[in-house]
Amino acid sequence: MNQAAGQIWVQALQLQGAPAAPLDGLRFAVKNNIAVAGCSSGCGNPHWASSAPMELDHAPVVQRLLCAGASCSGTTWMDEFAFGLAGENPWGGSPINPTVEGGIVGGSSSGSAAAVAAGWVPAALGTDTGGSVRVPASWCGLWGWRPSHGLVPSSGVVPLAPSLDVVGLLCSRARVLEQMAAVMAGGFSPARPVRRLLVIPELWTLLDADAAPVLQALQAFLADQLGLELCSLPLSALGLANSDALLNGFCALQWAEIEIALAAIPPDLPVGPNLRANRGLVAERDRSHLPGAQRLRQRLSSALAEELVDAFLLQPVTPGIAPQRGSLALDRQRCRVIPRCLTLNALAGLAGVPEVVMPLAELGGAPLALGLLASRGQDAALLQAAVALEQCG
């Protein structure tokens, strides 16, 4: 199975779910930073994997899915220690994007995304700090769910930046996403009525030139399908001068927390170039930006909460289709694909609100997605909307 699926699986398993339970017959994969009993949480680094203890208990989120009848098919490769949105792993764990010739999968939940996109499983667990479920969902044409922060149990999951980390889900079908999400969360708050569909124009300017018209054309269509009034929301209404302020605030917070997570990795552990570079970024980060970032987060969260009382927010998840493999190394200054992804994914992270990725378009045969956000705890409303759009699409 490992060979044929192309660096998707760390370990193939057959953990049978409870018989005659609602998710009976459904199989799922698990990113290798989420505890599965009998496996080590290798986090995409084989040296770490061989020194880490074997997990004795499933993470509660895995246990919930098994108790609900779903079966676990294995653990999946990921970007090393969940650093990165590319899905390229220096230890031979880079999966292939089955939907875009020569394209990257996206990460850091790369193996989980590839396992679903290749048809091995209908669903896979990932983790998402700055886009690690949403970006690969977008590039692989999958439905993806980033839950309200703290809603799905993070117990037994290796932390990266705890105030931003969530366990999320990638699925080939929105209906399956909704079913499994309810089990993962242990139930949802009741869905509130929604009247408006917001778009933040500045964030749509981050799209690639070829993707922009395709996705922009969907705004009115989706508002119509959902029966919502399309409304424009300037970034300034969230207390943000521009999209760079959003990115910088996110990065200041993320790096402050990542510094703590990095201290858990032994300094003599062999690691790849990306992780080495990130260690450098952490070491040289300017701590003086943190208070400003915290205040930005507070302003943004409460302003967004007010806007989302009767609304969803629609926005891009990635600037466009999956980039070609190996193209990102020289990209930091040029196309800025990764910084644009981080910017587009920062709002849900900073505000702790849920986001669903919807693979509703394509460009030259490659998938393109949009993200739909709701207020904190309104995951059920969001997932219902996704199912409605899958049915009408």
Added chain:
Amino acid sequence: MNQAAGQIWVQALQLQGAPAAPLDGLRFAVKNNIAVAGCSSGCGNPHWASSAPMELDHAPVVQRLLCAGASCSGTTWMDEFAFGLAGENPWGGSPINPTVEGGIVGGSSSGSAAAVAAGWVPAALGTDTGGSVRVPASWCGLWGWRPSHGLVPSSGVVPLAPSLDVVGLLCSRARVLEQMAAVMAGGFSPARPVRRLLVIPELWTLLDADAAPVLQALQAFLADQLGLELCSLPLSALGLANSDALLNGFCALQWAEIEIALAAIPPDLPVGPNLRANRGLVAERDRSHLPGAQRLRQRLSSALAEELVDAFLLQPVTPGIAPQRGSLALDRQRCRVIPRCLTLNALAGLAGVPEVVMPLAELGGAPLALGLLASRGQDAALLQAAVALEQCG
């Protein structure tokens, strides 16, 4: 209500739960760092409260209890920004311990503990980073639950040290604790059989001289009641040289995360002396201790997980009964009540495992408690044991 209950309530409310649901008729209070729609999350600081936005949504954990039929009676005072285990608030929000003449309540979930102990409500939500649910439960003679880390939704809760923070519960009855806990968590993993009851002798040496014999006498009794074999576990088996190593590891991690939370408090906000002192501690902390603390946490977590596969762990929660009001100011060097509390409460925090506080003894009429710990996700087993002990006691 505010007057009569003596600085317990920030705001009295009457939020009716869903009718004819399982928790119908049960009332609960909410610590004022957990979102209740229509209130501001004032975190025990009136200046912060007046500048913070009104919450528009309940935290999902509050919403779950309301949907299950319980009603919310109000928000409660707390140690300022959840700093402190004493329950003494500089802004007039120090509740009175109704069970110990002249004694402090303990904190930081002080108002929640006092509301239950005074009989205003049968249950109250608190938060616990280093003992903020467990210490006041112990000093007020309440049943307390610190969940497995990440099991109860932390969404809508003001963070302090996210890798340690949990939302917990204080109740006058173990049976109510069990009922509400299941709702808060959205369901539990199945309980595994348990064979042994572990005690770590070094931690029992932290008890006050008068409390030690009372609590030690319970070891064999409780093992017998639960049908478990009493076994000794040295701290060295968890990779710890002594109890100071446990305390130091906990503090290094806690302060690293608290530094980030503190950056969210505007520097010009008026704050009390305790918070000012803690700001100083954070500013002067030695960052070089963090990698060692992270490795201690990893060692300890995996060693404890192995021990708890077939066992509970029994240990003190506080050194003894509630100290007198005002006695802690001079205490840091002398009796070291707070450092001993932190040490006793560090294991569950560092390992992310659940702990139940059981008010099973008393000393001169004042309550004394013991804590029971289980492996990650085994909250159901722990709560069942608490109910069994309540019934036999």
